[in-house]
Amino acid sequence: MELMGMTIALIVLVAVLFMAERAFPAAVERLEENVIAILMALITFISFFQVVGRYGFNSGWQGALEATRILFAWLILFGMAYGIKVGIHLGVDAVIRLFPKPLFKAAAIFGAFATFAYGMLLLYSGWLAFFGADVSSNWRQSGAIGYWTFMFDRGTGLDELRYPEWMQTTFGLQDRVQRWIAYLMLPVGLALLSFRSLQALVEIAQGRKELIVAGHEAEDLVQQNLNTLKD
Template sequence: MFNKALDHLEEVLIAFLMAAATTIIFAAVMHRYASGVSFLYDFVGRWNFAWAQELCIIMFVWMAKFGAAYGVRTGIHVGVDVVINRLDARMRGKFIVFGLLAGALFTGTVATLGGTFVWENGAHYSIFNFFGIAPEDMYEGPTTPDLEWPTWIVYSAIPLGSALMCFRFVQVCVSFLKTGELPHHDHGHVEGLEEDTTDEQRAAQDINWFEMDDGLHPKDIAHHEGEKKEKGE
C-alpha cells in the first residue's frame, strides 16, 4: 500500500507541475502580447507577471528531479545494454545488480550532500524560528530575486528527488533479484490507441513490429528467455 501511495503521489506531483508550468507560461505570453495592444493595455497593463519565469524554472527543476525517479521505476531512462544482453544469465545479473547499486550509491550521496547544503542554506533557521528557538545571529539564508522565497525551499528538490531516486534504484534491484526482470517502457505505445482487427488491410497496417509485452512495463529479456525454454526452443 505504501508503494502504491508513493507511486500515485509521484505521478500526481509531476503531472501538476507540468500542467501548472504550462498554464503559467501560456498566461505570461498572452499577457505580454496583450500588453502591446492599445485597447487591451488598460485591462492587463497593471498585471505583473515578472515572477512567472522564475516560478516556472523552479517547477521544471522539481519536475526533472522527481521525473528522474519516475524514470527509474518505469524503465524510461536510456541505457546501452548491447554488451550486457550478450552475457550469460549469471554474469548479466551481476552487472545489472552492480549498476543498480551504483546508481543507488550515487543518488544517495547526492541526497546526503544536498540535504546538508539545504540545511545550512537557511532550512535550519526556518525550522528553529518556527519553534521559536532560533538565535539572533543565526544565518537566515538568501531568497530568490523575484518571488523572494527562501532558496532552501527551491533547493530542497535536490535531496528529496535524489533520495526518492535512490529508493527507486533499491526497489528495482530487489525486484530484479526476486524475478530476474527489469522494468522497461515501450516508447512506441500510444495510450488509448487500439489496433483495428475488423479490416484485414487496416489490421496489417496497424502491426507494431516493435511492440513489447505491454505499454508501461514490458517484460525484460529474461522473461523472453524463459518463454523460449518453456517452448523447448
Template sequence: MSSHYHGHSALGRIVNEIEETAIAIILGLMTLITFVNVVLRYGFNTGFIWGLEAVTILFAWLVLFGISYAVKVTAHLGVDAVTNLVPSNVRRAMTVIAAICCIAYAALLMKGAWDYWANFANLPQTTGRWLPTGFEEMSRTSYRSWYEVVDIRMPEWLRFIEPMINEGEHYEKLPRFIPYVILPFGAALLLFRFIQAGIRIWTGAQQSLIVSHEAEDAVEDVAHLNRED
C-alpha cells in the same frame, strides 16, 4: 499503467501518489503560468515579473521528480547490447552490480543535496567526504536563511516561518530554502527507487534497470506506418 511498476507496500503506494500528483500539478502550473503570461504580454503589454523564475523553478522540480519516476517505470534509456550477448546468469550479475552502483550514486547525491540545501535552511551540513559521519557544528555566521529568490514575492500565508527561520526578519521575496528543498527530497526519492529496483532485481521480480528502447520503438513505428501505406 501496469501494476508491475507499482510498489505493493504502503510506503511504495505513498511515494507513487506523491510523484504522480506532483508531476501532474507541476505540469499544470507551468502551462497555466506560461499561457497567462503570454496573453498578458501580447494582449495587454504587461505580465507577471515572477513568471519566468517560477516556471524555471517548477521545471527543476519536474525534472527531479521525473528522474525517480522514470526509475519506477524503467523508462531511463540504456545500452544493453553487451549484456544481451552474455549468458543469463552473467547478465543477472551485471544487472545486480549496476543496481548497487546506482544505489551508491544516489546515496552520494543525497548527501551532496542535503549539504547544499542545508546552507539555506539554517541546518548543519554532514561531515565526512563520501559518507555522512555526523553533522557539523553551526554558528550564527553559518546561517544563510536570509537568501531570497530574485522575483517571486513572499506569500503572506508563509509569514509564520519568519520567527522560526529568519529571527523575525521580514522577507520581501521567497527564501531560497523553500524551492531548494526539492534537492534533498528528490535525491531521497531517487535513492528509494533505486533500492526498490535493486530488491526487485535481486529477487528476480525485475530483469533490468531499463526497458526503454526508444530508437528501436521508433523504427518499428515507422515500419508499421509504411506497411499500412
C-alpha cells in the same frame, strides 16, 4: 540541528512511502502521477499566461521565469525516481544482452547499485569520509542535505520570486521567497532516487525486474501498436 532534522525527515519520508506502497500500491502510483501532472500543468499555465500578458497587455509577472525554472527542476528531480520505478529511463543494453544470463544479471545489479551510490553521493557525500576520502574540510555540510541546510540557515531570498504584499503584512514574511523553499525538492528528489534504485536492485536480484532502465522501448512501442499500424 537542521542537518540532522532534514536527514531524519528524509528517512521518515522514505519509510512512509515504502509502507504506503505496500498497503496501497495503486494509490501511491496515482499520487506520483498526479504530482508530475500538476507540475507540468503549472509550468504550462504560467508560461501561457505570461505570453498573453506580455504580448497582449504589455505586462506580466516578474517572477514567472524563475517560477517556471524552479518548477521544471522539481519535475526533473521528482520524475527521475518515478522513471526508475516504472522503468522508462533510456538506456543502452546492446552489449550486456550478449552476456550469459548470470553475468547479465550481475551487470544489471551493478547498474542499480551504481545509481543508488550516485544518489547517495549527491544527497550526502560526507559518508565517503568514513572510507578515508577527503571530501572537504567541512564534510558534514556536503551534499544536497548540507546545501539545503546552509540555505535554510541563511534565509536568502530568490532573485525575483516574491511573496504577495498581503502575506508579508499578515504573516510578517520577508520580501522574497526563501531559497530553501525552492530547493527543498533537491534532497527529497535525491532521497527518492536512492530509494527507488535500491528497490530496483532488490527486484532485479529477485528476478522481478530485468534492468533499471528501458533499453528497447522503441521496439516495445512498435510491438504494442503493430495492429494499429496494420489497420
